[in-house]
Amino acid sequence: MTGRGREGRESAEGAEGPENTESTEVRAYSGRPVGSIDLNAVRRGEVGPDDLRIHPDVLERQAIVAAEHGNPQLAANLRRAAELTRISDTDVMRVYEALRPHRSTADELTALAAWLAASGCPLNATLVREARDVYARRGLLKPAQAP
Amino acid sequence: MTRERVGRIRFMDAQRVNLDGFAVENPELGLVALASPYDPEPGLTVVDGRVTEMDGVKAADFDAIDAFIAAHGLDLSVAEEAMALPDVAVARMMVAPDVPRAEVVRLCAGMTPAKLARVLALLRPPELVMAMTKLRARRTPSNQAHVTNRLDDPLLLAADAATAAAYGFRELETTVPVLADAPSNAVAVAIGAAVGSPGVLVQCSVEEAQELELGLRGFVSYAETVSLYGTERVFTDGDDTPWSKAFLTSAYASRGIKMRVSSGAGAEVLMGGAERRSMLYLESRCVALARAMGAQGVQNGGIDGASVAGAVPRGVRELMAENVMVMARNLESCSGNDALMSESDVRRTSRTLPIFLAGSDFVCSGFGSIQRYDNMFGPSNWNAEDIDDYLAMQRDWGVDGGLRTASPEEVEALRRRAAEAARAVYSWFGLADFTDEQVEAAVDAAGSKDLAGTDATAVLSAARTIMDSGLTMADVVTALVETGFEPEAERLLAMLRARVEGDYLQTAAIFTPSMRVLSLVTDPNDYAGPGTGYEPAPERQAEIDAIRQQRSVRDLRAAQLAHRADALRPVREAAPGGDPREVVIGVSPATGRDVWLTLSGLPVVDALRELMAGLEEEGCAGRIVRFNDTIDLGMIGLSAARLSGSGIGIGLQAKGTALIHRRDLAPLANLELYSIAPALAPEDYRLMGVNAGRHAKGATPEPARNPYTDEAIEARYHTTVVSLVAIERSHCTGAPAEELAL
Structure with a gap:
């Protein structure tokens, strides 16, 4: 190379x-x-x-x-x-992965939305929060870890 | 005990169409095209600017697809007006030339999936053609090709990409039999495309995350394999949600990369998740979702599921309705005609023809520009085997299906340049070293089976190096510059600049070879009835017309002259003969002047020799006379008979048609006729000589039979016949008949 x-x-x-x-x-x-x-x-x-x-x-x-x-x-x-x-390519890939089904808990999506908002991406933050609410209703969140 | 069917049925059973599967319509399994009894009633309730019920489902019960469409996909300012319109009124608006496209688009933006499905189901096939003509986004139609091979051979990929570009494809899609090869394929196809033409868009269809990474590196200039499904379960089985896909859509745009989504009938049925809905309704959900997500376009029309749709009644019609639906939602349509949907050439042509005639943003979302066996998506409905057919169809109908003819010289030069450019880049980065023999093999190969072999591990290692070393398309540009491929470097750099400029993110964007963006914005479809809309410019029409197989009289004259012989010489003006054993062989005016070969490829003098020999066998003497006052074979034969001592004459046109005549018959009567000149062999002429001799002796020979062929013999020879007749006519001077020595 x-x-x-x-x-x-x-x-x-x-x-x-x-x-x-x-x-x-x-x-x-x-x-x-x-x-x-x-x-x-x-x-x-x-x-x-x-x-x-x-x-x-x-x-x-x-x-x-x-x-x-x-x-x-x-x-x-x-x-x-x-x-x-x-945001960087790596972060783009990370957010995409987090939005796939059963990848994230509601809290993780909330945190992701906050990070997006803080990174100058408020519209994307809104999208992630919307996803979180629908995922919760439709069973698309990551199952909560056993304590 | 079953009795064998009669021969007629056994014969029909053996036809290729009967290899296809045909399913009884079954809504329980989703095997229903346009409408299922379980499809919901269209409906929309909006309270305080929020959708509270859509197509019979309350907001609290929305699945993820409903929820995304309801939140983002509908123009609520027109929803009330649009939903109140009778289905048939909307269907008529789609077809009527005097209703502008913009008005249809405006209203459809407020229609729910169930509503739009109902409307599209009303359009009959010619109405779908009219609607597609008017509603597609881009005025200028285009086409997309698959470029793949079984070996992921980079040199062959580059050569085939250049070839596809030369034939006019403006988007090239590659994929891999071995997933890890993807970066190598993307690089090879991008290089080949740049050799073939500026402005060709390239994609590599792989798993979503990997495809995105290839885009981020600049190796591909658009993405398409972002799949949508019409039911939530199948959607999430595909490991995505409407939100992850919407994010992906924005991710591509954020790097300046064009992107469309993929859906299409049959996918849900194949995965057992159609939930008893019709294919059109499920697809309507996908298309509404595509619009809601902000994707600029949709690849549909039954992609992998095309043959599922093709198996049910009205399924092929449903496939086209899907495309029109995309257009009505103001999106780019990449219109299927992709996966091979039938073993029957008739059915697969029938499936494409209306879309081809109407014109689409991309008539095929994957015309296999390579041979069937090399198509790693599976064989397409159209393949390298069919490129000449497709070009002929464009010419037949005067329609722009997006392809052009490439000359043999152009194809060879581009293939060599592409293979050499790919070799140079792979060598520059130390990815692989290819020999001259490998380059030449790729240049000449009609497919990967013609290659000596490809080192599969070398491709894999090249791909891994591309990924691990962080190579980008900018590095490939540098490599091309440094290795002497400056024009190609400039073309690839232009594609990278295009991502910065962003104009090709608009709906239905392609680049012309001069890098002008044609899209909904810059090249909007303005069809409003006859005399309006897209019409190929004269140069483009000439390109469509000038297929490489067309021949003029001049071409034919030159081909005939190559077989010129001096075996036939005029000796004297022809006079009547007195020998009762004499048979005159009358020949047409161009014989021995400009026409030397019959349609069967037999030299005219050989045909004459056979006739003479046949006469001799019967103890008769032949005399050859050229008539210069008629090209009509009956008259030539009759005139020959009148000069003949026996009263029997043979007429022979230079193209090979021949007959036996008798001096007392009417011109159009005759004793024997060979009408199918292309099928005549030397022994046929010999037999005619023999029979003419027997007639001369007063016997009644068994007439010779025309050889029979079930081939399209007229299609093959009529253009030649027209030219030969023109040449004959040009020698028809009215000069006296002359005797020829052989």
Whole structure:
């Protein structure tokens, strides 16, 4: 395994959040204009993971477009997605796993929702709390451990 | 004691369609297509902006699916209006060209699953075609291919992905026979796709969490295997809930990755969990849930369960109704025609045809671009065996089914480039080393059985290295640049940039080869009756029309000239003969000029030699005369008979049709006729010579019989005949008949 050209590309995900983007030009999560991400930059090793990740503002804009085209649910999804740009791949996988049937207790889901809310993902937190309530009613929670 | 059935029934039993299973409709088992007596009555009660009852179930009794739909899926501002409309009124709106798509979409957003199922069940097949034409999201139809092989051979995957892209598929889906190979397959197919065309979307269908990880690494550009089911039990047996799937949907979008969900009739029946509901009603729950979750699209139309639907009455119709339902919910439709649903070529074509004619966002959600045996999803309804059929169908109907013709040269060049690019990347990362012979074998292979063999552990180890070393698609881009595959590197980088731009997260998005996004937003379907909606642009129409098998008169003339011979020479103007044993063989104007081969592939001079030899056997003498004033075989034969000393003549068109004529008969009468030129062998001409000799001697020979064939001989030769006749006509100058020396 060479790993050539991969130096100096630590992801900033989850650290201080994305750079703000004001202009109309599409910017990556890192704040870098997408137009500047070309083969020369790749060749020079100047393209990092956050240069290839979507910015939450872009997802917000796409949400507006979706709502304007008759699909408020797609818009809501894109807004939840905008929040999830702020958490790491590992955390995304972790939340998904926790939401699968019989994986979590009600308390664990409550804690997960709180963590999401604290991580800048209030819409996703709401989704998790909603899941918790339905799971409790439909028997989809993890059976409580014997003491 | 059972008596054997009569031959006619035994014969019918042996036809391929009877390998299919046909089930008696049985609502208890969910073996019912459009409506079950146990389907709920549609209904919706909203109190203070909350759904308190839906389709006969009170909120307190909602299962997880009901609960998610009720909380997120319905536009309550139109629900009252929509639910009050009679089913048939909505069905008519779906079909009527003057009701805009947007109006149907607006109302359907307020309809419960039971309501929309009732509406769709009313649409008859041609009405489904009309509704699909109008309701699909994207104006331009498209198609998706499977690219897999039994060995997970990376070079073959890359070559086949490039081939699929060359044939016009805009989404490629791969999967694995060996789960751990998935990362290798995703990388190989992505590289091959980039060689074939810019902007081809790639996915690797594996277990949900692994599929997501492949997406996060950038190896795939969309996801589809996010399965939904219509009953809670089957859903949770699938190890998910509507909430976990909704979260997954957002997770993909959060990394800029296009995603659709999968559902479709039959899945619940196969798992014994249909709860006595109809397939259409259960699917209506899935589609409502897909919309509620915010997925942009749905793959349905009976995917793995297509043959279950196909086994019950009206099941194939139900499959198409599912697709239309997705469109009515304003979602992208990836319209099944995926798993092979019948052993019968007629049934599987019948199953696809209406969708093909109407056009869908993706006509197939998995056209097997590789051979049946290499399809690791199982054989598709359409496979590499059928690509030319499909291209011909597009041309027959003037319909854009998403495919294009690729020239043999283009296919070879792309396959080589793809295999070489894959080898370069695998070598760059130390994943595997492939030899020149392996590259060439992949280039030439029609399937994995043509490969010498693939080291299965090498693929597995490459896949493990990809995962363990944290490789991403950005690294693959670098490797391609460093190994001299810059255009491909640029194409893959463009796909990574597309994830940052986000436009392809909108409904029904694909990329054109120039990387323009076509979606509900940028390319909305505007069908409103004849003269509106999608029509292939002239360049696209030309692409559809120009299949590689088409031939012009020019092509045919060139092919004939390749067989030019100097065995036939004019010697003098033809005059009547006096020898009672003479038989004149009249030939058509182009004989020995531009036409040299008969339709059976026999050189015309050989046919003439056989005729002459047959005459000789009977002690007769043949004389060859070319007529330049007619191309009609009857007239040629009659004119020959009139010049002949015996009064018996043979007529021969250069394409091989031949007859025996007698000078006192009417032009269209004759003594013997060989009408099926493509089936004629040298001995047939010999026999005709013999018989003509016997006629000349005043005997009455037993007429020769036309060889019989049950093949579509006219389909095979009529275009050639038209060209040959045109060539004959061009030599029909009215010049005097001339005697030819052989």
